[in-house]
Amino acid sequence: MNQIGEIKFCGMKCYSTPECNATCIHEGYEKGICLQNDYGSLECCCQGNLRSNAGSPISSVDLTK
Numbered sequence: 001m002n003q004i005g006e007i008k009f010c011g012m013k014c015y016s017t018p019e020c021n022a023t024c025i026h027e028g029y030e031k032g033i034c035l036q037n038d039y040g041s042l043e044c045c046c047q048g049n050l051r052s053n054a055g056s057p058i059s060s061v062d063l064t065k
Helices: 017-026
Strands: 007-013 031-036 042-047
Touching (some): 017 031
8 A cells, every 4th residue: 555645643434535635634634535444444544744833732723713
């Protein structure tokens, strides 16, 4: 299996690549792709570093609104 970039987090069920990508970006990763796991099902894997700086929340969503 050839992977582009460094996988940082997997385990979410993959419904579609665009949804996976959007979820990962929302969580602060560079992008998300769907990969087949050892059991033959697809899971959403996030790639790249979290965009948050030290001391800031992981999510970029403003929860005060």
